[in-house]
Amino acid sequence: MNWIALGAWSAFLGVALGAFGAHALRQTISESAKAIYQTAVLYHFVHSFALIAVGWLATNKTTGNLTHPAGLAFTIGIVLFSGSLYLLSVSGARWLGMITPLGGLAFMAGWACLALAAGKAS
Numbered sequence: 001m002n003w004i005a006l007g008a009w010s011a012f013l014g015v016a017l018g019a020f021g022a023h024a025l026r027q028t029i030s031e032s033a034k035a036i037y038q039t040a041v042l043y044h045f046v047h048s049f050a051l052i053a054v055g056w057l058a059t060n061k062t063t064g065n066l067t068h069p070a071g072l073a074f075t076i077g078i079v080l081f082s083g084s085l086y087l088l089s090v091s092g093a094r095w096l097g098m099i100t101p102l103g104g105l106a107f108m109a110g111w112a113c114l115a116l117a118a119g120k121a122s
Contacts, residue, residue: 003058003071007051010078014044017086025090033089040085047074047082047107050114057117066117073110077103 018041025037051074058067081103088096 001068001071003051003055003067005055006071006075007048007053007055010048010051010075011045014041014048017041017044021089029089033092036085037089040082040089043085043107044078044082047078047110050074050110054110054114057114057121060121063117063121066113066120070110070113070117073106073113077106077110079103080106 021034021037021041025034029037051071054067054071054074057063058071081100084096084099084103087093088100
C-alpha cells in the first residue's frame with residue numbers, strides 16, 4: 001500500500017470537506033453541529049498526516065510488520081470516527097455517535113503500532 005499517496009488524498013478530501021463545511025453548511029446546520037463537523041475535519045487532517053508518517057516510516061526496513069497495521073488502523077479510524085461525525089452533523093442521526101468511539105479505538109491502535117514500529121527503527 002502506498003500510505004503516502006493515501007494520506008495525501010485523504011488530506012485533499014479533508015480540505016474539500018472543510019471548505020464544504022465552512023461555506024455550504026454555514027447557514028444550514030446548528031452551532032453544535034458545526035462544532036461536531038469541525039472535530040471531524042480536525043481528526044481527519046491529523047490522521048491523514050499520520051498516514052503520511054506511516055508511509056515514510058515504512059521505507060525503513062527495520063520497522064518490522066507494524067507499519068501496515070498502523071496504516072490500516074488510521075484509515076479505519078478516519079472512516080469510522082470522522083465519517084460518523086460528518087454524517088451526524090449533517091443528518092442529526094444520533095445513533096451515528098455510537099460508531100465514533102470505534103474510530104477512536106482504531107486511531108489509538110494506529111498510534112500504538114506506529115510507536116512500536118518507530119521504536120524498532122531507532
